[in-house]
Amino acid sequence: MKTFPARSRRTAHAVVGGTLLLSLTATACVGGETSSNRPSAKLSDKDIPAFTFALYSQPPGYDKATSTQPVTTGSFMSLVTEPLERTSPTGTFTPALAEKVTQPDPKSIVYQLRSGLKFSNGAPLTAEDVAWSITHTGTPPAQTSTSVQGFKSAKVTGDLEVTVKLKAAVPGSRARLASTVLVQEKKFALANKSKLGTSDAIPVGTGPYKITSASASGVTLVRQSAYWGTMPKAKKINIEVIPDDNSAQLAMRSGEIDLRQLTNVKAAPQWRAVPGTTVYSGPSTALNFLTMDVTKAPFDDVHVRRAIAHTVDVPGLIKGAWGGEATRHRGFVPAQNVARVAGGKNNAQKFLDTLPTYDFDLKKAKTQLSRSKHADGFSTTIKYLDSIPATKVLALSLQQNLKTLGIDAQVKSTTLNAWSADFFQHKLTGLNLAFGFTASTYDPSSMLGQVVGKENIGPQKLNIANFTTPEVEKALPIVRSAGPNAPRWKASQTLLTQIAEQAPYVPLPSEKFVMAMGKGFASSTGKITTEDYFNGSWALNLRATQAQ
Template identity: 20%
Template sequence: MKETRSTMDRRTALQTTIGAATLAVAGCLSNDPDDADFRIGGPWKPSRDPLDGGSQIRRLGITEALVGVDYDANPTPELATEWERLDEYRWEFALREDVPFHDGESLDAAAAVESLRRTADASAFADVPIDTIEAVDEGTVAVETETPFTPLPAHLSRNEAVLLSPEAIDGDGSVTEPVSTGPFAVDTFQPGTELRAVRNDDYYGERPEIETVRYEVVDDDQTRRMKLENGELEMARILPHEMVSALESTDGIDVYTPEIPRIRFLTFDTQSEPFDDVRVRWAVDHAIDRSTITERILNDIDDPAAGPFSPELTEWANPNLETDRYDPDRARSLLSEADWTVDGGGGVRTRGGDELAVDVFTFDARSLPLIAEVLQDQLATVGIDLDVTVMEYSTMVDRVGQDSFDSYLTSWGTLWYPDPDRLSDMFHSEAASLHHGYENERVDTLLEEARELGEREARRERYYEVQSIVREDAPITVLTSYSNVVATASGVSGYEPHPTESRYGLESITLEES
């Protein structure tokens, strides 16, 4: 373990070492967009700080964590070669040897501890009960939890838990640049616009053939498609499902539509009218024809979904949840039971002189506005007037987090980290990030027990029960599964879509000579 570190100003040292490494690897990139070997267009804006939206720098192969996620959506060694649970509370992680950060600093236990402590202190990890993080020796990190916590390795695979060079973390805890250990290193960063990266020739693992990468923020779906077709991109990500047929018939384009652990769903405010009444939530659930949504909007690429997890992707999915719940007559009966009635001519239901008019908020991505329009028509057939408002995602989250609302239509990755503890983020009365106000003591108990148990079957039984209870209580209504639509130039080889979207696998991609 190093006894001393350079006393040079961190920012100066960082810029010097990265600049030298960049010149050695690929030469200085120009401002010409065609200067990069591999160009990616996507809608999401990258961030320098892994604690503030660090998904893109992870996907681009810049940052790495102790734990990775394999292609079966399970925790796998990354910067830790192995880990062991010594007792209910204490875990030890053995670090990979001879791993340099992009700035030349060595990865050792002291560096890992400094980075992980920053993660553990962050709000993103507020519900992960880490007590202490310490270096056992130069190559071993110990983590102790306040309570028994089986999903710890899965949480340490999250984007917030990537390891950064100590020189990249300022004294106030801020991050100058995302200097980590991945197969690519940041060259230039224009916030909200683009990120350019160069190959890390000192990478310990598979050495990429691609020398330079440019990720461009392209908000508009049609523009991403046009840039790909015009040869301005090698990869266009998160394209609409309605583009798939046209893309598949376009020469020089390959299209990928892998199902991933993600769902589209409605979230209800269970604390305010009308969705404080479970009968109204059930009515919405029965009024929705999910097959029509998948056929008309999603080109049958996605399927109707029953719960948070897909049985096709993970054993954590309760296989007994009913998928086909479309029953508009049952929806009408439920609304009548809840005293929402219609006059002889039909139309919007009323109760006490108030119309059953509700709002749904959503954002312009993942075909959600188009789905909202279909929901509008389907709910109208049972007497619910649905008003759709499309806004920025961050605006929507702020809105539903501050005041009462009716519902919002969104999409979540349900194995964003590879463990069903993700259900705590969705349904625990105190830990949930969804703004439904749902409280169920049995659900809380099951989630808390499942976190502590080490035996997989016992955990699975509890998560199955949680899914059954939530299906009945309906704080959310799950609509469809989700498949990413990614298109590449035909000259791109070796691309394998990752099931949890955590990496693009650029180190495995090769390009045919043009």
């Protein structure tokens, strides 16, 4: 597909791009509020003729459920095919297609739909459309099926009512469905089953926009007049691909683009210096980690994994790869991800601080390797994502440090789409830099309960290290099921300890979530959260600013 350099004319449209946060679990991030570098601008209520969104990677499709980058696709398709609800960083829900949601028992979620809604083609929205969309999202081989844990069925139980049944009482199921499911017309989807999600069969939705152009020459979203809700201000949204941040920054300086998520957060100060540009910045709970397949040599040797863990220069990387715009974590997940069952964030952090750590220490690395079956070294590969500069810095740093141990690591570039495809097919090899995995709730069932254990191994699942132990198998069902906090916290501690001791995953710092918005525009909420970005609220909150 075609991409456009910064000098492209503003009227040209390039293909939709990806997001820095891969969110391969297809769930929403739970992050803090963002803040901007500019004082609040006076907002205008006038329509915006056109708005250009510059992304850095093209998505593999337009159907979120089957896309190998579900959240990338969802970040713009949520304006075409809408969610049942939208979530916020605090865990609250805002009604969308579902007017009312109830949970009569731990294994049931009932959606009461708004009446009188229509798809962009004029057909009425029915409960059948919603039930089919939920099933389409939650059932393999959908890439999103791993996110809808415990999904059993979605059936029409009333004129405008759909009931979801779960196999077990899974914590956070409502939040996962809210952040994963995008409703589309069943009739169109079935009629175009073999090509659904391609540019020849873009799902039909009820959203404020419809796609009028989607091809190698670009993507254009235009407001649809029959939209049921409050009409967004931008009449047209043009999506443009600019692979690197430097070119994107030049494009924003010249007024050719209006919005960009930074793939190189180290350059945030430069973006803040662009006249009229507002940079929204905030913490992210996106998980970045180094992972190794524990079932294949040489990574089946725990001493090899520990040796490699000691070669990761975290302090140097925070400075060199992220320019200080990143946070180090103790343990596989940050404290807030398990705070709910731990009795608070402080309690969670106290435990995380007791876990084994692998500080950057090449002497310790050599000692660990000498205890392995590969004391003389070996060869492997490290792949980095060509659109995320930090991954290249990380890969080259690892290559240099591993060389001192006699380990020959060949550094190779890969695209986000190629890496995602290998991930979902469970075909990753060598040392892998996994970036941007996100948790849907402040609960250990999300991420921690998905990256270990036999049940999480295979295509569309998240245990890419193929890691399990007898201790993991005993604790995992407790973590993944609803129940009292005390046993779930004890089981979570077991999983965290097993990961720390066995090192199938080596935690890496989490970079901040940074968005840059060009001169003349602002968010009506004064922020852009990760949830806003992924569920389409960024466009609903978009406003022009009045000249001062």
